Amino acid sequence: MHIIAQLPSGQGIEQGGWRWPGADKAAFINEDVYVKGAQLAEKGKLDGFFLTDSPGIYVDMTKMPPHHSLDPLMLTALMAKATEHIGLITTMSTSLHEPYNIARAMRSLDLMSKGRAGWNVVTTGAAPVLLNYYPEILNHDEKHARSTEVWEAVLKLWGSWHKDALKLDVETGLFADSSLIQPINYKGKYVTTRGPINMPPSQQGMPVIFTAGGGNYGYEFATTKADAMYSNPPTLEYAIAFWKSMAASIRQAGRNPDQFTVFNGIGVSIASSEKEALERRAALDELGDPKSRWQYLGYMLNIPTSGIDPDKPIPAELLKRAYPSPSDQRSQYAYDLVKKGFTVREVLAHGPINYHPIFLGTPESIADKFQQWFEAGVGNGFSVVPDSGLDSLTDFVEQVVPILQKRGLLRTAYIGSTLREHLGLPYQNGLPEQKVIATSAK
Ligand SMILES: Cc1cc2nc3c(=O)[nH]c(=O)nc-3n(C[C@H](O)[C@H](O)[C@H](O)COP(=O)(O)O)c2cc1C
Known part of the structure; x- marks a missing residue:
């Protein structure tokens, strides 16, 4: 079983969480809350801490904080310094960024965390967010065509610096083999970038590719290009059917479903009965x-x-x-x-109208639910969202995780050091077919 943790708005899943007794009322702009969240997730030996992102306001500000405020890249940089093992997955929308920005930022995080970064690829549907970047809403087909280009250009930029290029040879004075660091000259219909990227790959090569999105385009992207998906299943039956269909499509695309994880979003509410x-x-x-x-x-x-x-x-x-x-x-x-x-x-x-299905009750009964879903075949993963911020995440890590560990469903110690290793993925740097062509003899 793979588990990542989330802390939406720094407070958890519920709209009124900021008013909860003892909660930091302004957790949404308190970086320490997020860093503590990542440290807690690491204490539970979870796979990662996950940050979604949609920069804009589309909630009733009289009642609750914005869904996303502090820049998640900056938060993950702080987390990288405050943790050692936990994967750090952050969202950069293909509609809101240029490929070089994404490639550079995500590679920086990957190097600074020593191979623990994940890039959550989204296209962004919310109009109030898109209008912060464009004069009008993007054409749907073009948004996705651009997204495919951005994804391809980012991976090619990452692959433009070969893993053996950095020499650091003090004796000979050879810093790097420049034949292994080459431009990609990417010219698409929507984005253009010359490359190469300006830093070497990390211990895991490149970040793990996550995605979160609905619709046919989102499904196609996930099954042909991603390593993991954040999904929001309304019911267990849906989650089972979804993974069955995903696994078949992944196989059809010539890929291995054993190397893909669906992180099903689940809210938890823990008590003594x-x-x-x-x-x-x-x-x-x-x-x-x-x-x-x-x-x-x-x-x-x-x-x-x-x-x-x-x-x-x-x-x-x-x-x-x-x-x-x-x-x-x-x-x-x-x-x-x-x-x-x-x-x-x-x-x-009971949570029938919540954004995520809710597992509620004692730690034991909540562990039973996770086991039931896992064994029913929902894609091996969960993204856990606490109901009221850090106190509830603490309860999950201290009370539910040990039960899952005792049942042999969750790791009790980190074996690898990179996010790819946590998720059973091989080293990868760039597109699989991409090779840096040596053009100058050394
Ligand atoms: C579970 C889930 C999580 C999502 N998370 C984000 C996010 O963090 N940031 C974002 O900009 N869009 C997010 N999206 C929106 C998708 O990127 C996408 O825009 C949406 O599914 C609508 O599809 P469309 O872009 O084809 O209209 C999410 C969608 C889903 C289903």
């Missing part, structure tokens, strides 16, 4: 925007929610009219919970 975990989640919900959640639940069940009492089950006459919405796959779970007679608050505390 299931009842307590539900109470904890209900209290967190209350700090967010409970009314909009009740409304969304009504949408999922096709019933009006104005005037309902959140502390009571849905009235019987309304329940008769309810049915799960086919447009949201999580609706069936919400419907099942309502049918069991939980109150509206309790139904929502």
